[in-house]
Amino acid sequence: MTLVAEPGLVSAESEAQPRGHGYGSYVGRKVLGSLGSLLFMLLVNFFLFRVLPGDPARSLGRGRMTTDAQREAFNKAYGLSEPLPQQFLTFLKNTFTGDLGISLQYRIPVSELIRDRLWPTLLLVGTSTILATVIGVYLGIKGAWNRGSKFDNLSTGGSLILYSMPEWFLGLLFIATFGVGFWIFPGIFPTGGLHSPDVDPNSVQGVLDTMWHLVLPVTTLTLAYLADYLLIMRSSLLDELGEDYLQTARAKGLRDVQVRNRHAVRNAMLPTTTIIALNLGFVVSGAITVETVFSIPGLGLLTTEAIQVPDFWVLQGTFLIAATGVILANLAANLVYGWLDPRVRT
Amino acid sequence: MLGLLLASLVSGLAIGSPAAAKDKVVFHVGMLGEGVDSLNPFLGFQAPSYEMWGLTYDYLTGYTMKDMSPAPGLATKWTTSPDGKTWTFTVRSGVKFSDGVPLTAHDVAFTYDRILKKGSVEGTNWLSYLNGVTKVTAPNDATVVLTLKQPVATLPLLPIPIVPEHIWKNVSEKEVKTYKAEPTNGKPVVGSGPFRLVQGTADGSTFRFEANPDYWGGTPHIDEIDFQFYKNDDSAVQALIKGEIDFVEGITALEVKSLQSQSGITAHNGNSPGFDEIAFNTGSVSAAKGGHPIGNPNPAVLDPKFRHALGYALNLPQLIQKVYQGAGLPGTTIVPPVYDKYHWDPPSDQKFTYDLAKAGALLDAAGYTKGSDGQRTLPNGKPIGTLRLAARSDSPTSLNTMDYFKQWLSDLGIKSQVSTYSSSQLTDEIYQGNFDAFQWGWFVEPDPDSMLSYMTCGQRQGSSDSFYCNPQYDKLYQQQHIATDETQRTAEIKKMQEILYQDSPYLVTAYSSVGEAVRSDRFACLVPQPNPGGIWIEQYGVYNYIHMKPAADAGTCDAATSTAGDTLTGAVQATTGGSSSSSASTGFLIGAGVVILVLLVGGGVIAMRRRATAGDRE
Numbered sequence: 001m002t003l004v005a006e007p008g009l010v011s012a013e014s015e016a017q018p019r020g021h022g023y024g025s026y027v028g029r030k031v032l033g034s035l036g037s038l039l040f041m042l043l044v045n046f047f048l049f050r051v052l053p054g055d056p057a058r059s060l061g062r063g064r065m066t067t068d069a070q071r072e073a074f075n076k077a078y079g080l081s082e083p084l085p086q087q088f089l090t091f092l093k094n095t096f097t098g099d100l101g102i103s104l105q106y107r108i109p110v111s112e113l114i115r116d117r118l119w120p121t122l123l124l125v126g127t128s129t130i131l132a133t134v135i136g137v138y139l140g141i142k143g144a145w146n147r148g149s150k151f152d153n154l155s156t157g158g159s160l161i162l163y164s165m166p167e168w169f170l171g172l173l174f175i176a177t178f179g180v181g182f183w184i185f186p187g188i189f190p191t192g193g194l195h196s197p198d199v200d201p202n203s204v205q206g207v208l209d210t211m212w213h214l215v216l217p218v219t220t221l222t223l224a225y226l227a228d229y230l231l232i233m234r235s236s237l238l239d240e241l242g243e244d245y246l247q248t249a250r251a252k253g254l255r256d257v258q259v260r261n262r263h264a265v266r267n268a269m270l271p272t273t274t275i276i277a278l279n280l281g282f283v284v285s286g287a288i289t290v291e292t293v294f295s296i297p298g299l300g301l302l303t304t305e306a307i308q309v310p311d312f313w314v315l316q317g318t319f320l321i322a323a324t325g326v327i328l329a330n331l332a333a334n335l336v337y338g339w340l341d342p343r344v345r346t
Numbered sequence: 347m348l349g350l351l352l353a354s355l356v357s358g359l360a361i362g363s364p365a366a367a368k369d370k371v372v373f374h375v376g377m378l379g380e381g382v383d384s385l386n387p388f389l390g391f392q393a394p395s396y397e398m399w400g401l402t403y404d405y406l407t408g409y410t411m412k413d414m415s416p417a418p419g420l421a422t423k424w425t426t427s428p429d430g431k432t433w434t435f436t437v438r439s440g441v442k443f444s445d446g447v448p449l450t451a452h453d454v455a456f457t458y459d460r461i462l463k464k465g466s467v468e469g470t471n472w473l474s475y476l477n478g479v480t481k482v483t484a485p486n487d488a489t490v491v492l493t494l495k496q497p498v499a500t501l502p503l504l505p506i507p508i509v510p511e512h513i514w515k516n517v518s519e520k521e522v523k524t525y526k527a528e529p530t531n532g533k534p535v536v537g538s539g540p541f542r543l544v545q546g547t548a549d550g551s552t553f554r555f556e557a558n559p560d561y562w563g564g565t566p567h568i569d570e571i572d573f574q575f576y577k578n579d580d581s582a583v584q585a586l587i588k589g590e591i592d593f594v595e596g597i598t599a600l601e602v603k604s605l606q607s608q609s610g611i612t613a614h615n616g617n618s619p620g621f622d623e624i625a626f627n628t629g630s631v632s633a634a635k636g637g638h639p640i641g642n643p644n645p646a647v648l649d650p651k652f653r654h655a656l657g658y659a660l661n662l663p664q665l666i667q668k669v670y671q672g673a674g675l676p677g678t679t680i681v682p683p684v685y686d687k688y689h690w691d692p693p694s695d696q697k698f699t700y701d702l703a704k705a706g707a708l709l710d711a712a713g714y715t716k717g718s719d720g721q722r723t724l725p726n727g728k729p730i731g732t733l734r735l736a737a738r739s740d741s742p743t744s745l746n747t748m749d750y751f752k753q754w755l756s757d758l759g760i761k762s763q764v765s766t767y768s769s770s771q772l773t774d775e776i777y778q779g780n781f782d783a784f785q786w787g788w789f790v791e792p793d794p795d796s797m798l799s800y801m802t803c804g805q806r807q808g809s810s811d812s813f814y815c816n817p818q819y820d821k822l823y824q825q826q827h828i829a830t831d832e833t834q835r836t837a838e839i840k841k842m843q844e845i846l847y848q849d850s851p852y853l854v855t856a857y858s859s860v861g862e863a864v865r866s867d868r869f870a871c872l873v874p875q876p877n878p879g880g881i882w883i884e885q886y887g888v889y890n891y892i893h894m895k896p897a898a899d900a901g902t903c904d905a906a907t908s909t910a911g912d913t914l915t916g917a918v919q920a921t922t923g924g925s926s927s928s929s930a931s932t933g934f935l936i937g938a939g940v941v942i943l944v945l946l947v948g949g950g951v952i953a954m955r956r957r958a959t960a961g962d963r964e
Contacts, residue, residue, distance in 0.1 A: 054770025055777075060383075061470065063789060064391045066796050066809050070470045077467045077523045102524055106549045107389045109524065113549055172580055180584045187588055192581040197545070197552035197572035198372065295577040297551045308740070310770060 026338050026345040034331040041323045045316050046091050052310040056080065056104045059309055078104055091316070100320070101313030105306065110317040113302065118321075120194050121298035123214060124290065125283045128221035133276050135222070136229025140272075143230070144237035145260055155230065163227035171220045171293035178216060189216050192295040217294040221287055225279075232275050237268040270340060274333050281329025285322040371896050372570040373869060375883065376582040378596035381575045384548050385535065386527040387507040388460070388468040393884055394575070398546070400888040401555050401571070402537035403507035406435055406454055406490070409886035411875045413686060414619070414792035416502050417887075420454070420538075421490075430497030430830040435490040441538055441562050443510045449538045451484035456511035458482040458492075460522075467523045472506045474796055497828045499835050500793045505886070510536050540566050540892045551575040567895045568869075583863075586611065592868050595883055597861040599673035610867035612918050615673035615859040616874055616881030619684045622677065622743065622787035623852040624660075624751060625812045626653050630779025632807065641779015646714065646730050646760075653850035655708035657698035659754040660853060664700075669746040670856055677854030679843040680801070681794045684857075684876045688794050688836060690843035698853075702757055709758065722759045733762040736784035738769050744785040747855060751783075776811050786811070787858065792886055798823055798842055801851065814851035860884070870920035871895045871903035882918070897921070 057071040057080070065071050075081040079090065079101070094101060100110035139159070143152035162170065174189075181187030190196070190213045199206045240246065241264070249259045286300025299318055306314040338345050377394055384390035387399045408419040421435040441449040459482055460468040477500070481493040492501070509527075513536050517525050526548060529535055534542035540561045546553030553573040557566040574591060576582035583601050586594045587608060597605075597613075605613035627643035628650075646652045662676035675683070678697070683689045692698075709715075713725030723729055733755065737748040748764045755762045762782075767775060775781050790797045799805060802823050803815035822842050829835035846852065862882050864872060871894045874880040875887075882890060895903065897920035 052770070053768070053774040055773060058773050058777075059770050060391050063796070063809075064471050064474075066474050066799065068808055069465070070473055073465045073467060074470045076465065077470075103549075105383055107384050107386070107524055108526060108548060116547070116549060175581055175584055179581075180588045191585040191588060191590060192576055192578070193551060193574050195552070197374070197554050197574055198570070200545075292577045293581060295551060295575065295581060297549065301577060302549070308768065308770060 022345050023338060023342075027335060030331055030334045030338075034327050037327050038324065041327070042092075042095065042320070045319055045323075046088050048319070049310060049312050049315045050084065052307065052312075052315075054308075054310050056309050056311065060105065078102055078107070080104075095320075100317040103306075103311055103314045105309050105311045105314065110313045113314060114299070114317050114321060117297055117299045117302045118284070120296050121284065121286045121291075121300065123210070124217055124296055124298060125221065125287050127214070128218050128225060128287075129279055129283055131218065131222040132225035133229050133279075136226045137233045137272060139226070140230040140233025141237055141260065141265055144234040144241070144268075145264075147238065147241075152234075156234065159223075159227035159230045162223045165224070167220060167224045167287070167289045168293045170224060171217065171290055174216045174220055175293070189213075192293075194296050214296075217290050217296060220294075221290050224290075228275065228279070229272065233268065233272050236271045237264060240264045240268050243267075270337065273336055273340065277329045277333030277336065278326070279329075280332075281326040282322075284325040285318075370569040371567070372572055373568045373593065373891070373894070374572045374574065374591040376585055376591040376594040377573055377575045378577075378579055378582055378594070381551065382546070382548055382553065384526075385543065385546065386522070386525050386548075387509060388471065388522060389525075390548075391471065394573075397884055397888070398543065398553065399507045400539065401541040401891060402535055402539045402543050403509065404441070404449070404538045405507065405887075406437075406504040407502050408505065409792055409875075411873055411885075411887075411889055412877050413684075414876060414886050415687070420449070420508060421502070424502050426501075426830075430828075431494045433492040433494070433501055435492075435502070437488050437490060438562060439488055442560060443536050443538050444534055444542050444558065445510075445536050447510060447512055447536075448487075449508065449510070450487040451490045452487065453511045454490045454508050455482045455484040456514070457506060457508050458490075460514075461506065463519075466519065475500070475504055475506055497830050499827055499829045500795045503793050508538070510538075538562075540888060541571060546573075561892070563892060566892045567871075567899070568891070571891060586863055586865065589865065592865040593863070593883065595860065595862050597863065599671035599859075599861055602673065602861040602863065603671075605863045610865060610921055611863055612866040612921065613861070613863035614874075614882075615861050617675070617682075617684050617876070617879045618789070618858055618860045618881050619682050619792070620787055620789040620858045621680060621682055621854050622747070622785065622856045622858055623680075623854045624747070624783055624785055625852050626783050626850070627779060627781050628653075628812050628814045628849075628851045630806075630813045639779075641781075643779060644731065644733055644782045645724055647733065647782045649712065650849040651712040652709065652714060653853070654848060655705050655712065655714075656755070656758075657850055657853050658701045658705035658708065659758050660698065660855065661700040661750070661754065662698075662855060665747065665750055666856060669743055669750065670858075673859045673861065675857040675859075677856045679847055679854060680788070680790070680797055680852060681839065681843055682790055682857050684880065685790070685792065685794065686876075688839045690840035690847075692844075692847055696844075696847065705758055716759050720759055721761060730760060733760060733782045734780075735762050735764045736772055736775065736781050737764055737766050738772055738785065739766040740769055741785075747785045751785075777807060779813070784811075785855075794839060795827060798826070798839065801842075801846060812851040814846075814849070816845060816849060819845050864918055866897065866918050866921040868897050869894055870897045870918050872918040874917075 057065060057074045061071065061074065065074060072081065079087065082090070091101070098111070100114070102108065103110050103113050106113055139155045143155050146152055175191050176182070178189045179187045179191040193213055195201050195206055195210045195213055199209045201210060246259055246264055249263045284299060286298045286303065288300035288304055290296070291298045291301045299321070302314065303318045306318070380392040380394065382390065382395045382398055383392045384395055385398055387403060390396070405419040406421045407416045409415065410417045420438050420441065422438050424433060424435045426433055437451045437454060443449055458476060458479070460466060461472045461476055462479060462482065463469065478494045478496055478498040479492050480495050483491045485491060527535055528547050529544055534544045534556070540558050540563060541555035542558055544554050544556050551574065555571040557569050559565050576585070579597050579601065582591070582594045583597060583605065585591045586605070599615055602613045602615055605611050626647045627641065629648050630639065630641035630643055631637045632640045666672060666674050666676055678692055679690055681689045683691070709722060714722045714730070717723045717729065721729060735748045735752060738744040745766060752762045752764050772784060776784065788797060800809045801812070801814045802810070802820050803817070806813045806815060819842055822838050826835045826838040826842070829838065860881050864882065872882045872890045873893070874882060875885040875889065893903070903917050
C-alpha cells in the first residue's frame with residue numbers, strides 16, 4: 001500500500017511545491033513510519049487491556065446473573081469464553097474487516113457506540129481546541145510584541161490562573177453562576193447535558209439547542225487550554241524579537257504590524273504548530289473531567305466507564321481511535337514542519 | 347468570556363418576556379449513576395434500564411407499594427396445584443400493545459420460552475425467576491400454565507417484561523444479543539406498558555416517554571416523562587434548584603439536607619432495600635479444583651468465634667452518623683427490615699452492641715489473648731499479624747468504613763492495614779482469596795431467595811464473596827426454596843439469618859438509603875415504596891409515574907384505591923410559593939440574542955481592522 005502511495009505523493013508534491021527538494025522522500029519516510037506505529041499499536045491494543053483486573057460477567061451481572069450457567073451463556077455470546085490466542089486471532093480478523101466487536105456493557109457494536117460518542121467529543125473538544133488556539137496564539141503574539149505591557153501581564157497572568165485551576169472546578173463555577181444564576185442575574189445556560197430531552201437533535205431547533213448546551217463546557221475547556229498556546233507562542237516570538245532580519249524588515253520601511261505578522265510570527269509559528277497538531281490529535285481522546293461535570297456523553301466518559309467493567313472491545317476501539325488520532329496528527333505536524341523548515345528534512 | 351459577560355447583562359431584559367404556554371404536562375427526571383445499558387429487556391443489567399422497561403412493558407405479576415409482596419399485573423389471579431408443581435395464571439383480557447395487536451397468554455409463553463432456552467442470552471438476566479420451571483404453555487388466550495419439577499417458593503413473583511411475540515419472533519437467537527429494541531424512524535418501541543418510549547438509545551443520556559392513553563391500569567396523569575442522565579451530582583442538584591428538572595435521584599445526604607430548606611422542593615432519604623457489609627474470607631476454595639483451598643486468609647478470620655466477637659467492636663451509630671451523614675440505619679442481617687415479613691431482628695441478648703469489653707472477653711475466651719506487646723495472638727500463641735482490609739476506591743463510604751474498622755480493631759489489640767482497590771480489581775482479589783476482609787454491599791430483591799443463596803456452599807466462586815459454607819444453612823436454604831407453606835418458609839428464612847449472625851461471614855454495617863428530591867411546587871402524589879419510609883422512583887414497578895399528578899390537581903391523589911386494599915400514607919404533598927424559574931425557551935431566546943450580538947460585534951471589529959490595514963494590503 002505504501003509503495004503505491006509513495007510515488008504519487010512524490011510527484012504531487014514536487015509539482016506543487018517548488019521549495020521542496022527532497023520533500024517527497026521525507027513525506028514517504030514519515031508516512032511509512034506512521035504506518036509502522038499504527039501496526040504496532042494494533043498488536044499492543046489487544047493485550048494492553050487484557051491485563052486489566054476484573055471479570056465483565058461478574059461486574060456487570062452482580063446480583064443478576066446468579067448462576068455459573070448464566071455467566072457462561074453471557075461469556076459465550078460475547079466472545080469471552082474462547083481461549084485468549086483464539087480471541088486474538090478473531091480480533092485481528094475483525095479489526096481488518098472494520099468490525100470492532102460488541103460492547104460488553106451496552107451490547108451494541110463498538111463502531112456504532114464510538115460513532116454516537118464521537119460527535120459530542122468533536123463538538124466539545126474540537127471547538128475548544130480551535131478557539132483556544134486562535135485566541136491563545138493571538139494573545140501570545142500581542143503579549144510578546146508589547147512585552148511587559150499591561151495587556152501582556154494581564155493576559156499571561158490571567159491565563160496562567162485559569163490553567164492552574166482544575167477544569168471541574170472552573171466548570172462547576174460556571175454552572176453555579178451562569179447556569180443557576182446569582183444575585184440579580186438569572187441563570188440562562190443549561191446546567192448539563194448535550195441537548196434537551198424534548199427536542200430532536202437533528203432538527204434546526206435541536207442544533208441550536210445543542211449549541212446552547214455547549215456554551216459553558218466549551219468556554220470552560222477553552223479557558224483551561226488557553227495558556228498552553230499563549231505561552232508557547234509568546235516565548236517563541238520573544239526569541240525572534242532580537243533577530244537581525246526584523247531590523248532589516250523595519251529598515252525596508254514596513255509597518256510594525258507587517259514586520260510582526262510577515263516576518264517574526266512566521267518564524268515563531270514552528271513550535272506552536274507542533275503543539276496545535278498534537279493537541280488536535282488528542283481531540284478524539286475526549287475530555288473526561290469536563291464531560292463528567294457537564295454530563296456530555298463523549299468518548300472520554302465512554303473510556304472511563306469501560307475501564308470499570310472492563311469492556312475490552314470498547315477500550316480497544318477507543319484506544320484505536322485515540323492512537324490513530326495522535327499518530328495522524330504527529331504525521332501532519334511532521335509534514336507541515338518539513339514544509340515550513342527545510343532543515344528538518346534530512 | 348465576552349459572550350458570558352454580555353449574557354449576564356442582557357439577561358436582565360428577560361424578566362419582561364412571557365414564558366411559552368405549556369399545554370403538555372412533562373415530568374423531567376434527573377438520574378445519577380450508571381446509565382441505561384440496554385433497552386432490550388433481555389440484555390440490560392443496570393437499575394435505570396429496569397425503569398425504562400417498566401414504563402414500556404407489562405409484567406405477569408408486580409409488587410405492592412406497601413411491602414413489595416406479589417401483586418396482580420397482567421395476571422388477574424393465579425392458582426397452584428396441591429403438589430405445588432403447576433401454576434395457572436389468568437391473563438387480563440383487553441390489553442393491547444401500542445401497535446394495536448392484543449396481548450395474550452401466548453406472548454407470555456413466548457417470552458418465558460426464550461428465557462428457558464438452554465444457554466440463551468435471554469436467560470442471563472431472567473432465568474433466576476423461572477428457576478425450576480420445565481415447561482410454559484398457553485392453552486388459550488387467557489391462561490398461562492407453568493410446570494415445575496419441584497415447588498419453587500419464589501413464585502408467583504415474575505417481574506419479567508412481556509415482549510410482543512409478533513415483533514420478537516423475527517429476532518433470531520443470533521440477532522438478539524445485539525438487538526436494540528429502540529424507537530426507529532420515529533416509531534415508538536412496541537410494548538403494552540403505561541408509557542411509550544419515543545426517543546432514546548442505550549448509551550445515550552436522554553430518554554423521552556409519552557403516556558399510553560389506553561393503558562389498562564388507567565391513563566397516567568402526566569403526558570410525558572423526560573429522563574436526563576447526569577454524571578455529576580452537583581450539576582443535577584443545581585438543575586433541580588433552577589427548575590430544569592423536577593426530580594433528582596441518587597444525591598447525597600448532605601445535598602438532601604440543603605435541598606430541604608429550599609422552598610418548592612421536597613427532599614428525603616428513602617430507605618432502599620440494600621445493605622452494606624464488612625465481609626470476611628471464611629475459607630477461600632477453588633470450585634474448579636474440587637474444594638481445594640486457595641488464597642491466603644489469615645487464620646483468625648477463618649474462625650467464626652473471632653468474627654463474631656468483632657461484631658461487638660463496631661460502633662454502628664457513630665458509623666451511620668459520620669460516614670452516612672445520618673441517612674441510613676445500623677445493620678443487622680442480610681435481609682433488610684424493609685422486608686418486614688422475612689427480616690430477622692436479633693433479640694437483645696444476641697444483638698451486637700458497641701461493647702469493647704465484651705468483644706475483648708469473647709476474644710480471650712476463644713483463645714485470642716493479648717501478648718506482652720499488647721497485641722492479640724492466635725490460639726496457638728503465634729501473632730495474628732496484620733489483617734488486610736480492602737476498601738473500594740470508587741466509594742467514599744467504603745473507604746471511611748474501613749478506616750473506622752481499622753481503628754476499632756486497633757482498640758482491641760489487632761493490627762490491620764487498609765488497602766484500596768477499584769471494584770473490578772477487588773473482584774479479582776476476592777475470587778483468588780487474597781484478602782482478610784473487604785467492604786461492599788448488596789441490593790436485596792423482594793424475595794430474599796437469591797440473596798440467601800449467595801451464602802450457600804455451592805456459590806463459592808460463584809456469587810459468594812465470603813466463601814461461607816455451612817451444611818446446616820444449606821439444608822435450610824433448600825427447604826425454604828421448595829417450601830409451599832409460607833409460615834414454615836418464613837421461619838426457615840429467619841433461622842438462616844440467625845445462623846449467619848452467629849457465624850458472621852458478613853458483619854452488616856448499614857441499611858442504605860437513597861437521596862431523592864422533587865419539585866413539589868409542580869408535582870405531587872408520589873408514594874414511597876415500601877410505604878412508609880421508602881423511595882419514590884426506581885421502585886419495584888412504576889406506580890408513581892402512573893399515579894403522580896401536577897401540583898395544581900394535587901387535592902385528589904388516587905393513592906389509596908390502587909393497590910390491593912393497602913392504605914398508603916406519606917405521599918408527597920404539593921407545596922406552593924416555589925421560586926419562579928425562567929423557562930427554557932426564554933433562556934434560549936436570550937442566548938440566541940447574545941450569539942447574534944457577539945457575531946455582530948465580532949464582525950464589526952474585523953471589518954474595522956480590515957479597513958485600517960487596507961492601505962498596506964495593496
